[in-house]
Amino acid sequence: xxxxxxxxxxxxxxxxxxxxxxxxxxxxxxxxxxxxxxxxxxxxxxxxxxxxxxxxxxxxxxxxxxxxxxxxxxxxxxxxxxxxxxxxxxxxxxxxxxxxxxxxxxxxxxxxxxxxxxxxxxxxxxxxxxxxxxxxxxxxxxxxxxxxxxxxxxxxxxxxxxxxxxxxxxxxxxxxxxxxxxxxxxxxxxxxxxxxxxxxxxxxxxxxxxxxxxxxxxxxxxxxxxxxxxxxxxxxxxxxxxxxxxxxxxxxxxxxxxxx
Ligand SMILES: Nc1ncnc2c1ncn2[C@@H]1O[C@H](COP(=O)(O)OP(=O)(O)OP(=O)(O)O)[C@@H](O)[C@H]1O
Ligand SMILES: [Mg+2]
Numbered sequence: 204x205x206x207x208x209x210x211x212x213x214x215x216x217x218x219x220x221x222x223x224x225x226x227x228x229x230x231x232x233x234x235x236x237x238x239x240x241x242x243x244x245x246x247x248x249x250x251x252x253x254x255x256x257x258x259x260x261x262x263x264x265x266x267x268x269x270x271x272x273x274x275x276x277x278x279x280x281x282x283x284x285x286x287x288x289x290x291x292x293x294x295x296x297x298x299x300x301x302x303x304x305x306x307x308x309x310x311x312x313x314x315x316x317x318x319x320x321x322x323x324x325x326x327x328x329x330x331x332x333x334x335x336x337x338x339x340x341x342x343x344x345x346x347x348x349x350x351x352x353x354x355x356x357x358x359x360x361x362x363x364x365x366x367x368x369x370x371x372x373x374x375x376x377x378x379x380x381x382x383x384x385x386x387x388x389x390x391x392x393x394x395x396x397x398x399x400x401x402x403x404x405x406x407x408x409x410x411x412x413x414x415x416x417x418x419x420x421x422x423x424x425x426x427x428x429x430x431x432x433x434x435x436x437x438x439x440x441x442x443x444x445x446x447x448x449x450x451x452x453x454x455x456x457x458x459x460x461x462x463x
Contacts, residue, residue, distance in 0.1 A: 205238070205325035206461065207318060208385055209347035214363050215334035217355040218390030220247040221425055222451075223331035225444070226351075228434030229452035231286035235326040238277075241293035242314070242343050243333035249292040253432020254278060256294040264296040266317050267304060267342075273317050285437060289325075301338045310338060311378050315346035327455075336370050344371065345378045349385030349460065352412075353419075356392045356399040360406055368412070383460055386413040388451060391421040413459070417450040 210223045220243070227239040241248040241263060246256035256262075261276040278290045304310040314330075322328060330343045344350055350371055354360050368384070375382045387410065393399045407414060419425075422444035428435050435445045 205322040205328050207322065207328045207347045209330045209332055209343040209350045210353065211332040211340055211350050212352050213334055213336045213367060218353040220251060220331050222353045222388065222390065223248050223329050224251050225435045225448035226451055226455065227329040228286060228288055228436050229448045230327050231288040232436050233452055237288045238291065238325045238328045239288060240291040240328060240330045242330050242339050243293060244295050244298035246294040248331040249294065251429035252290055253281065254290065254292050256292060259292055259294055262296055263291050263293045264300055267300050267313050273321055282437060304338060311341050311345045314342040318346050341374060344374045344382060347382060349383050351385040352387045353390045354387055354406060355390050356402045360402045361409060364410065384412050385458065386415045388415045388417065388419060390419045392418045393421045415451060415454050417447060417454055419447040
């Protein structure tokens with residue numbers, strides 16, 4: 204049964220999409236069957252994996268509205284021989300879901316229902332959340348087994364984290380009692396500045412959550428890769444960014460919550 208991981212932080216630009224794409228691709232590189240689901244109307248995961256989001260007529264939005272089965276919008280193994288990674292795309296249509304779905308029965312459980320039918324086909328399902336704590340993120344966390352929280356190594360790193368953890372707790376109480384925090388991962392770590400290390404130390408001292416040993420470095424190859432429509436391991440497999448996400452994938456595979 205596939206493990207479903209929501210990558211969430213309501214703060215914008217902290218590395219959610221970069222982590223979703225590259226964690227998914229590195230898990231796939233390690234032989235796992237992986238599905239990456241774009242739950243952000245910005246569609247950055249979709250375009251970052253080389254899909255022209257504006258030309259799609261079927262996306263996660265149509266699956267959430269019940270117009271299609273999820274299989275009908277899934278892009279199956281676009282990097283075919285290289286890695287077993289499939290994608291459920293999104294584009295700005297998904298912004299409508301936020302409003303339209305609210306009037307339906309049980310709007311928080313829609314994504315969970317959709318993924319139920321296909322989770323057996325995958326080892327991991329990675330969901331990229333938008334930078335907000337609205338319906339799309341709530342659906343993602345309700346569908347997920349765990350939440351992985353990227354934290355950018357910058358001065359305001361801790362801002363908003365208590366709100367995020369409160370929301371996760373609330374979802375655990377009301378909607379998904381099995382939900383756990385998978386862990387926190389530091390992104391965009393810059394070894395040349397004291398600030399990055401200070402942020403890491405400060406978060407470690409103040410946050411009572413599991414923190415991954417792997418720290419993702421600031422690496423220009425990670426910023427370039429989406430414009431080539433490739434995950435980092437296919438764009439520059441020897442870069443520091445690729446190494447970082449491979450190590451994170453190893454840690455995720457060995458996750459303490461799922462050890463037998
Ligand atoms: N480790 C890194 N090194 C260099 N650049 C990075 C790194 N991680 C992310 N970036 C860049 O930082 C920007 C924000 O990253 P990303 O889009 O992954 O964040 P996000 O949390 O998904 O943003 P949003 O909240 O808008 O969805 C992007 O331009 C991305 O290429
Ligand atoms: Mg994003």
